Amino acid sequence: MSALLHTQLLQTGYHQGGKKILVSDSLPELTIGAGQLICLLGPNGSGKSTLLRTLAGLQPALGGRVEIEGRSGLSSAGLAKKISLVLTDRITGNNLDVYSLVALGRYPWSTWLGGLRETDRAAIRRAIESTGIGELLERKVFTLSDGESQKVMLARALAQDTPLLMLDEPTAHLDLPSRIRLMRLLHRLARELNKGILLSTHELDLALQVADEVWLIQAAGPFHKGTPEDLILDGIFEAVFAREDVTFDRAAGVFRIPPEGQVQIRLEGEGVPAFWTRRALQRAGYSIAGGGAGIGLVRVLVDAGRPTWVLEPGHGAAAGQTPGGPARFDSIAGLLEGLRRSHPSKADH
């Protein structure tokens, strides 16, 4: 794997009133190889965008150097043939239609008057094809939805036909299915077109699934990089992202909101209905207890494919309360309502 981009002793930041403000000063050597999808993760304000913009040449490095295919100090015209960008800048340019926007990606390659040659048209066609925006071509840019707009901007970057592609929070503002689709598309593009792709994102779980490598940046703390699985096994994810109010489930690779409930309850049942019952109970402020403890027992029964819930008052019921016999519910909402009436949880106070 050849290195498309390589950094040495890189320091990022910006100038303000003649003073250098360092954002990241202890970056390790960073390398992006062809066919690699790298996710840049980090909390808000940790310098993700600054690093991305520095690597892309939009702002100068405060120290060290960025080499693109072994060369540093490329002119902006030269850089434009190596790196294409998808930024968070909103494009609402008047009257611009989608095809013209994608065609603008050929800017570094077109003739000095902006004319397109056959190779340019072919590149535009390929970009449109691989992002699947064929139906949007006639639309005006300002009529696009966020998801469509992101795909169109990606198509523009692809039309630029550069070995490196960098995206700044491409999944922001998108709904979950669009996020997943975009990530899959990027993963595929890295493989099929052998591009080196770097994207910054907040989507930890998605990043863990598609990234070949994760760069973890922190505002104050070391910079980590490695395959996502290694970072998980080394406990680095937990160290960086876990707070009192969020825990990282190493077994499932997801972040969880820890149970807050003081009132304990038992749960019996299997499969998908039991999983979602557990989630609902935890959210409502109950914690799932084992053994004979708790205010009662929730049993999830599945009859002919339809789940029903049975609430049996337990021995540990609070003093003074005289719950009746078992109650039956045909929805989780009903169950929660019934529980709330007989055993108010802490969260209700």
Add this chain to the structure above:
Amino acid sequence: MRSSIRRFRLGGLLLLLVLAFLLDLSSGPVRIPLREICHILFSRGSGDQTWAFIVRSIRLPKAITAVLAGCGLSVSGLQMQTMFRNPLAEPGVLGITAGASFGVAAVMLSGGGMATLYAIRELGSPGSWLIAIAACIGAGLVMLLVLALSSRLRDNVLMLVIGLMMNSITVALTSIWQYFSNPEEVKEYLLWTFGSLGGVTGSQLYILMAIVCIGLTIVFLCSKLLDALLLGENYARSMGLTVKRARVIIVCSTSLLAGSITAFCGPIGFIGIAVPHLARLLFNTSGHRILMPASCLIGAILLLACDCIAQWPGTQTVLPINIITSLVGAPVVIYLLVRKKNLNIYR
């Protein structure tokens, strides 16, 4: 829109331009039939000597001035709208014309005279160059100032407010000097601010033609970089555009165009703001390779048409050109604002 339709429309505009040009030659206090106009233009001698004189030495320079001013003003409006990403940007709104007026006024003041058409005409060729250069420098300085301020403020509306303030400052500076002048001189200056296409004759016309042609050549050559600026500075840079250099080129060409035209014709309003929008409506594109020639053609046609209306047909009255461009231009701008519903289409 297919390119064949665009080419067809450009051709139609070109035809319209020729018609408007001939119509402008024929209209005026003395009506000269179109056939006679063609006769005078394309054959030497013969016919009515008075008519030939009127056409050759009065109406032809005026019509050529209208074409130059129409092209120059609309193209500089288009450039500024793209560069400032603001649909209301134009030389007049952002104080560029006021800067040019101030340049003219400064030269006249240091010469102890007034910025009147008569006075400018008396200066002869070197004086005309001086006036033109002073106007271009005045325009350029205001534009650089607006540009410097606009990079600190990214808000469109604030930009316009700054333009208005620049306008006020330059107008105020000119007013100080008006205040100490005698009424006749003030009247002459006011007449100049009404705008006039008729005062540009002889060597002035050649100077104006030379400067506008240089400006237009620069503008056409940089239509590609204007396209890149449509996506904003960051994207423009990522596509290999040196934004600073692009800005310098745009400032230079706009100052040349707006400055020289203001120097000789007075501040002509609304052409710069309305024409680029008309071009976008007609050609449904934002590519500058089409918008540039389209704006030129529409601007020239519109200014010729305004000039025809200004010579109120059938009467001896000639209204100042600025009154007509405002009457035509202001409704266009209002229509655009109502139709687009917001000013932030460039954000």
